Structure formats: C-alpha cells, structure tokens
Amino acid sequence: MxxxxxxxxxxxxxxSPLQSLGRFIGWLxxxxxxxxxxxxxxxxxxWDFVLDAPEQGAILFNRMFPPDWAYANRLWGLLWDTVNIxxxxxxxxxxxxxxxxxxxxxxxxxxxxxxxxLALSIIVASRSINSLIWAMLFVAIFGPGVLAGILAIxxxxxxxxxxxxxxxxxxxxxxxxxxxxxxxxxGLQILDYAIIPQVLPAYAGISVLRWDINIREATVLGLVGAxxxxxxxxxxxxxxxxSGVSMILLMILGTVVVSEWVSARIRHALI
Amino acid sequence: MINKYDSTAAESGPFKPQMDxxxxxxxxxxxxxVRFSAGGTVPGYPTHWRRPHFIQSPIWRWLxxxxxxxxxxxxxxxxxxxxxxxxEGLPRAWRFVEGFLSPDFMSxxxxxxxxxxxxxxxxxxxxxxxVLISVPIGLGAARNLAPLPVYMLCRGIIAIxxxxxxxxxxxxxxxxxxxxxxxxxxxxxxxxxGFVAKLLAExxxxxxxEPIEAMRSTxxxxxxxxxxxxFPQVMPRLIGLSWYRLDINFRESAVIGIVGAxxxxxxxxxxxxxxxxxxxxxxLIVIIALVLAAEYASxxxxxxxx
Numbered sequence: 009m010x011x012x013x014x015x016x017x018x019x020x021x022x023x024s025p026l027q028s029l030g031r032f033i034g035w036l037x038x039x040x041x042x043x044x045x046x047x048x049x050x051x052x053x054x055w056d057f058v059l060d061a062p063e064q065g066a067i068l069f070n071r072m073f074p075p076d077w078a079y080a081n082r083l084w085g086l087l088w089d090t091v092n093i094x095x096x097x098x099x100x101x102x103x104x105x106x107x108x109x110x111x112x113x114x115x116x117x118x119x120x121x122x123x124x125x126l127a128l129s130i131i132v133a134s135r136s137i138n139s140l141i142w143a144m145l146f147v148a149i150f151g152p153g154v155l156a157g158i159l160a161i162x163x164x165x166x167x168x169x170x171x172x173x174x175x176x177x178x179x180x181x182x183x184x185x186x187x188x189x190x191x192x193x194x195g196l197q198i199l200d201y202a203i204i205p206q207v208l209p210a211y212a213g214i215s216v217l218r219w220d221i222n223i224r225e226a227t228v229l230g231l232v233g234a235x236x237x238x239x240x241x242x243x244x245x246x247x248x249x250x251s252g253v254s255m256i257l258l259m260i261l262g263t264v265v266v267s268e269w270v271s272a273r274i275r276h277a278l279i
Numbered sequence: 280m281i282n283k284y285d286s287t288a289a290e291s292g293p294f295k296p297q298m299d300x301x302x303x304x305x306x307x308x309x310x311x312x313v314r315f316s317a318g319g320t321v322p323g324y325p326t327h328w329r330r331p332h333f334i335q336s337p338i339w340r341w342l343x344x345x346x347x348x349x350x351x352x353x354x355x356x357x358x359x360x361x362x363x364x365x366x367e368g369l370p371r372a373w374r375f376v377e378g379f380l381s382p383d384f385m386s387x388x389x390x391x392x393x394x395x396x397x398x399x400x401x402x403x404x405x406x407x408x409x410v411l412i413s414v415p416i417g418l419g420a421a422r423n424l425a426p427l428p429v430y431m432l433c434r435g436i437i438a439i440x441x442x443x444x445x446x447x448x449x450x451x452x453x454x455x456x457x458x459x460x461x462x463x464x465x466x467x468x469x470x471x472x473g474f475v476a477k478l479l480a481e482x483x484x485x486x487x488x489e490p491i492e493a494m495r496s497t498x499x500x501x502x503x504x505x506x507x508x509x510f511p512q513v514m515p516r517l518i519g520l521s522w523y524r525l526d527i528n529f530r531e532s533a534v535i536g537i538v539g540a541x542x543x544x545x546x547x548x549x550x551x552x553x554x555x556x557x558x559x560x561x562x563l564i565v566i567i568a569l570v571l572a573a574e575y576a577s578x579x580x581x582x583x584x585x
Contacts, residue, residue, distance in 0.1 A: 041403070045399070045400040045404050046400070046404050048397075049397065049464060049541075050460065050461060052460070053459055053460065053461040057456050057457040058456045058457075060456075061455045061456045064456070068454055089357065092357055095350075095354060096354055096358070136570040136571070137563060137566065137567070138530055138531065138534045140446065140534040140537065141534060141547065141563070144537075145375065145551065148551050148552070149368040149369075149372045150364065150368045150372075151368065154359070155358055155365075158358065205330075208333065225444065228446050228447060231538070232537065241447075257443070257447065261442055261443070
C-alpha cells in the first residue's frame with residue numbers, strides 16, 4: 009500500500025500512481041469495447057419498436073390475462089411427458105457420465121496422455137451445446153417426439169454430471185485409498201471400497217441438481233419438436249393464443265417450483 | 280449416513296467439557312477388547328465385514344427399488360419408439376458425424392461470421408448491463424445489509440428472473456420489441472440479474488462481519504461501509520461470476536435465435552432445418568471453441584484476481 013508524504017500530511021492510497029494509470033487504461037478499454045459492441049449489436053435495431061415496448065407489453069399482458077383455465081385439461085399428459093423426458097434423460101446421462109468421470113479424473117484415469125484428454129473433450133463438447141440445440145439435432149435425425157427430448161437431455165447432462173463428478177473424484181482423501189491398497193486390494197476393489205463411497209453423496213447431489221435443471225429445460229424442448237409441454241407452447245404461440253400461453257407458463261412455473269422443492273429436500277437429506 | 284461406525288465417536292469426542300483429560304481420552308478410545316490367539320479367531324467375533332448399505336432401513340431400501348423399477352417400466356412405456364423412423368434417421372445421423380469430420384465454414388461463412396459477432400456483442404453488453412443492475416439488487420437481497428422490505432423486494436425480483444428459461448423470456452421480449460438482437464440483449468440481461476444477484480447476495484451473507492463492523496465503528500456511512508467493508512471481500516467472486524455468466528450468455532445466445540431474438544441460433548436453426556449438416560457442424564465447432572477459450576481465460580482471470 010503506497011504511502012504518499014506531502015508537507016506534513018501522510019496519505020495512504022490503495023494504488024500507486026502507476027497502478028492507477030494502468031487501471032484507468034483498463035477501464036477505458038473496457039468502456040470502448042462495450043460501446044463498440046453496443047453499436048454493432050444495435051446496427052439493425054428499430055428504436056421506434058423499442059420505444060413502443062411498454063405499450064406492447066401492456067397489450068400483451070391484457071391478452072394473457074386471465075389465463076385459459078380450461079386449457080389445462082389438455083396439458084396434463086404433456087406435463088407427464090415433460091417429467092419423463094427430464095427423468096429418463098437424467099438417468100441415461102448418469103449412465104454415460106459415470107464411467108466418463110472416472111476416465112477424466114487424473115487420479116483414476118487409465119491413461120493421462122490419451123484417455124483423459126479425450127474424456128475431457130467429450131465433457132466440454134457436451135457442456136458447450138445447449139440442450140435445445142441437441143434437441144434440434146435429434147429431431148432432425150430421429151423425428152419429433154419424446155425420444156429426441158430424452159436423448160437431448162441426456163447429451164447435455166453428460167457434461168454437467170461428468171465435470172462435477174470428476175472434480176469430486178479428484179478431491180477425495182487419499183488415506184482410505186492407501187488403507188485399502190495396503191490390504192492388497194485390486195484396482196477395482198480400491199475403486200469399490202475406497203473411492204466410490206467417498207464420491208457417492210456428491211454424485212447423488214449432482215445428479216439430483218441436474219434433474220431439477222433438466223425439468224426446466226424439458227419444458228421448452230417442445231419448441232423445436234422434442235416432446236413435452238413445449239409442443240403446446242409452440243402451437244399457442246403460432247396461433248397467437250396468449251391466454252393459452254399464460255396458462256402453459258403457469259403450469260411450467262408450478263412444475264419448476266415443485267421440482268426445486270423436491271430436489272432441495274433430497275439434497276438436504278443427502279448432505 | 281454412509282458410515283454409522285464413525286458417528287458415535289464423532290459425537291462423543293468434542294462434547295466432554297466437564298471431564299478431565301484422562302477420562303476424556305479413555306472414553307474416546309474404542310472399547311472393543313479382542314485377544315488374538317496364535318492362529319485362531321476369537322469365538323463370537325465376526326470374521327466377515329459387510330459394508331453398510333447406502334440406505335440403512337431394508338424396508339425403505341426395497342420400497343425405493345420397487346418404486347424406481349415401476350417408474351422405469353411406466354416411463355419407458357410412455358416413450359413411443361418408431362423403429363422404422365429411427366432406421367430412416369441413422370444415415371442422417373451418420374451424415375451429421377461426417378459433417379463434423381469435414382465441417383464447411385465457407386459456403387455460409389458470411390452468415391456464420393455475422394451470427395457469431397451478434398452473439399458475442401449480445402452476450403457482452405447483456406452481461407455488463409445485467410451485472411450493473413445485479414449489484415444493487417444483490418446488496419438489497421443480502422439479509423445482513425438490507426432491511427426486511429428491501430430484502431423481500433430484491434428476493435422477489437431474483438425469483439421472477441430465475442423462474443423461466445431464457446427462451447421463454449425471449450419469446451415475450453420478441454413480442455414486445457420485435458425480432459433482432461435487442462430482444463436477445465434484453466433477455467440475457469434479465470436472466471443475468473437473477474443469476475448474479477442471487478449468488479452475490481449469498482456471498483455477501485457469507486462474508487466476514489468483522490471488516491463491516493470495523494467500518495461501522497469508524498462512523499462510516501452505509502455507502503462507505505459497503506465500499507470498504509463488503510466489496511473488497513466479494514470482488515474476486517463477483518468478477519468470477521460475471522465471467523461465468525458471460526460464458527453462459529454466449530451459450531444461451533446460440534439458442535434464443537430460434538424464437539427470433541438474434542444471434543447465431545437462427546443461422547444454426549436454418550442450417551439444421553435444411554439438413555446442411557456440414558454448415559451446422561461448423562457453427563457448433565465455433566461455439567465449442569469459443570466456450571473452451573472462455574474457460575481457459577476464466578482460469579487465468581481467476582488466478583489474476585486472487
């Protein structure tokens with residue numbers, strides 16, 4: 009912390025003059041970057057539409073209210089599909105992510121040179137691509153329906169569960185591993201008795217968390233044709249049936265609240 | 280939960296304030312006395328160890344297994360698998376894999392470049408604006424800094440922002456301000472508020488109370504207290520969070536284009552709908568590369584600020 013003495017005063021400053029100059033240039037560059045990005049982004053924005061937004065919003069709200077309550081009767085089946093997409097997709101994702109996590113963790117991987125980078129790149133690829141994009145791909149390949157949704161959720165879950173699980177594996181305490189090793193246990197026995205018991209609570213927590221996220225994501229997969237309540241959302245939007253849209257949004261909200269409560273309870277019980 | 284054997288020792292260990300050290304020492308030691316004879320086992324002492332089950336009660340365990348099995352049967356039954364359609368799709372899946380092996384960056388190059396640029400600018404501006412709005416909301420949502428009415432209001436804003444998927448918010452914003460990047464910017468900024476403000480508030484609540492108290496004792500006002508007592512504690516985390524949100528916003532910007540909110544998503548949607556898998560693969564590869572770059576940069580930035 010630089011102390012500047014002048015006449016009889018002693019000032020303390022957080023930064024030396026050189027540091028302040030560096031920070032000023034950094035912030036200036038950041039502001040320039042932001043303004044440039046703003047200009048590029050809004051090159052084709054019609055500001056009349058934007059200024060009109062509050063009015064449009066009010067009209068939209070009036071059309072959405074009251075929700076079309078009778079519409080709900082047609083939605084329960086699709087909501088069940090949505091929950092199935094999320095749950096089965098999470099299970100499939102766990103099935104693939106588990107071995108992947110052990111291949112990616114540096115203390116359990118069979119080969120740090122070849123297999124670990126490969127497993128890590130699969131995890132990154134899965135994480136980078138949104139479940140809606142996976143859904144678009146699977147709908148194009150296997151046709152619209154619940155199957156495409158399950159596969160999309162599974163593909164996206166692999167990266168999430170895989171990443172957090174391999175980090176949990178890398179953080180385990182080495183003492184139980186050494187203790188089991190000292191008894192003459194084989195590699196698989198060490199895995200079974202020393203590593204898995206340490207990782208299991210974290211793994212279960214991660215999977216439940218991902219299930220909760222997947223419920224949210226599964227509600228919109230239908231927008232690209234991958235099953236669930238999103239199909240009706242897409243239909244209502246196409247027919248400008250805003251009171252139907254608000255009914256669907258309410259049901260999605262209810263489902264999300266319930267799933268968050270369930271997942272919080274399970275995770276609380278696990279930890 | 281997993282190991283019941285440790286729990287009694289752990290419970291009896293630290294809670295012995297009244298005993299002198301000798302008895303405390305003895306009481307924490309396991310009291311199993313086993314004499315090992317030359318080659319035999321002790322009668323009555325188990326020779327096999329079986330580890331405890333994850334779920335201890337057998338009734339609950341079997342009930343849970345049965346429920347899981349029943350759900351699997353019902354759930355899988357509700358998936359109507361059309362085998363002929365899947366067989367039809369397999370060559371297309373293969374074409375997509377081929378597209379990934381020989382991605383075509385050129386034939387749609389201009390659209391890809393424009394889409395990526397729009398996604399990046401949307402993500403950057405939305406993150407900056409979103410974080411700027413999140414900071415006061417996060418301060419208001421921290422129970423140790425804000426009075427109850429402010430706290431409730433800010434928590435309410437956070438809950439609304441977190442309730443819906445980005446794409447649902449995008450639908451509403453597109454209906455309000457029309458197609459294009461500005462709707463995407465509003466969507467991402469709105470979603471950023473819920474994410475950053477919530478995590479920031481939790482971090483502020485977990486921050487150490489002593490610097491805040493020290494600032495108060497000097498007679499500092501609320502702003503000074505926040506500036507010198509709170510911000511230095513949460514700044515590294517706020518920078519990390521903002522960077523992570525920038526990464527999320529970029530990834531989200533690739534999908535909100537599906538409903539007309541600008542970005543690379545609309546280009547990707549068109550490419551997939553036209554079965555131009557080589558162009559789609561090129562877009563996905565660009566997205567993955569940028570996300571990877573952001574991840575490496577985030578590790579670097581985190582080391583820089585800590």
